[in-house]
Amino acid sequence: MRFPENVFDLVGGEDAIWSDDHAGLSDETLRVTGPRGEFFIKRGPVAVAEHERLRWLKRWADVPDIVAFEDEVLVLAEAGWRSLERKSAPPEAGALMGGALRALHAIPVEECPFDERLDVKLARAADRVLAGLVDPADFDDDHAGLTPEEVHARLLAERPAGEDLVVTHGDFTPANVLASPSGEVILIDVGALGVADRYVDLAVALRELDGPAAADFLAAYGLAEVDEAKLAYYRLLDELF
Template sequence: MPGQAVDRDGPLYRFDDRERMIPVDPQRLAARLAKAEPVDFAGFRQTGIEAMLLGRYDQALDLLDQALELVDTEERRITVWINLGDVYRYQGDAATAETLYRRAVEHARVAAPDVLSFAVQHLGKALAEQDQLTEAHELLREALDLRTAEGDSELIESTRVALERLTALPIPLPPKVAALLGAAPTWSDEHEGKSGGVAFVNETYWVKRGPKAVAEHERLNWLRDRGIRLPEIAVFDGDVLVLADAGASSLAARADAGQGATSVGAILGALLRRLHSIPIAECPFDGRLDVVLAQARRQVIEGLVDQDDFDADNDLSPEDVLARLLAERPDHEDLVVAHGDFTSPNVLEGAILLDVGALGVADRYRDLALAVRDLRDHFDADEVTAFFAAYGLTEPDHGRLEYYRLLDELF
């Protein structure tokens, strides 16, 4: 790819058996990165790639985001999207990587044919890692055809190698996970809610993979002895989390909010009150606005916000949403241990709490806002009343409810 990481002593990286870049000399690369003072597009992009090679993924994303803000051509924009896709792929976030690679391919087909072969090859290798071999083969063949027409022997050879290694690229399950699931597990994405990043396996387990799975595992272990009912961890190995099926449906699946002994709003309110009563001094996870607004900025810069999923009354662009959040930021935060995505789909019957990967110390209204929106959208105003009664809040701050509802649009 244009702008490969090299210095006067030669290449800074090579490709491993999985067709991923690894540093030739990590110490030399680390010393080079420590001295770097990027000031322009090329500098930020180069140091971003170098940080990625060393496994410093957060630093790499920060640097590449700064490069993205300095792009002056569509070709440069596409190359940074590819670099960002690499960072997410290397740290295990296959879904985000695929989003960025597909966008790069789409734009390159229209506006930057000179970098199309790079975009197509990166997407092909990413899909091969996820065992989507048919499409991966088609993309790598396209990359080979493009490079053959261009006549660059080095690039042609790299694509040939990728094609030869195609069947060896799917990422295997870690040993403990493979042993639990068996030699021929059955995978299904057809489940209640069909939320991304989780698969139902052998009709017994829920499997997640990547940095979000690692974050959830850490938080599940921390929450385990703090009075909150949680799904059982069947096994965790590498970056793969396997949860045992709890045998219960979510509160969102109720045909009637009042069905059962206690209403949905009352269950949510009581559970959230219990969660928010945990002392924040005990919580090692940070979800304060400094952290979350930085994450939101990254989402906007990298084009990862799904504007089609905005609330019906929100006609702002992601950039406008971010600007409004920064301008209207509350002057203080009422801190609790917050879930981060507290809605009825994330609570099972029996008040079992799911999807705790975003849990951390944050303003209580981050949870209150999402719960209220969920109850209004899927149930009725009576359930909102029941929720606040069970939570113990008689006069909610509607400005804060609106602020944190808007914040969630960027995630």
């Protein structure tokens, strides 16, 4: 994979170590370690989408520093904070995630220029299914045996009557929330951020959390009762992304 010369030199050039072997980061991301520090690099439409959203979101939340953006290549600084993914999560992970999501969902919807409502998501999902970009082998156990086409048909048939719109992260997993020792958080992998139903985030978060962590998450978020039908719907939707 070739990169603009300025980007290549910025992260250490031939002296840097380039790796796609990393836990908790999306497949489109490279980790680069070199004499000038540690960076994460994305390229293509994913990088463009994330660059736009990072520039907008930094007004409202802590996000990674943008080191460079050139020719659809995005370079982000390593924050040095720990991920909240399950295998290394601190006891307060659920509460940290709930507080972070509550703050994100409190951003005024009218301020957000990115549309991720169901009309947009379902159309994008249809394109992914048609292009063969959905691997049913990755489906959760609840959806094992379904084809991508069957999942999309169910999503159309079972579409909720309305949407409770907030500014959503779009992939709100423990791996995409970093925490400092003092309890501050940074949101990463925000390329799917946009206005959508709050259950886009709640469904993914609660799929990843269980037991006390899930209870702490809901308490910090401020949700006393969960809409199980919406949880199931948006978990099904996530299978196509």
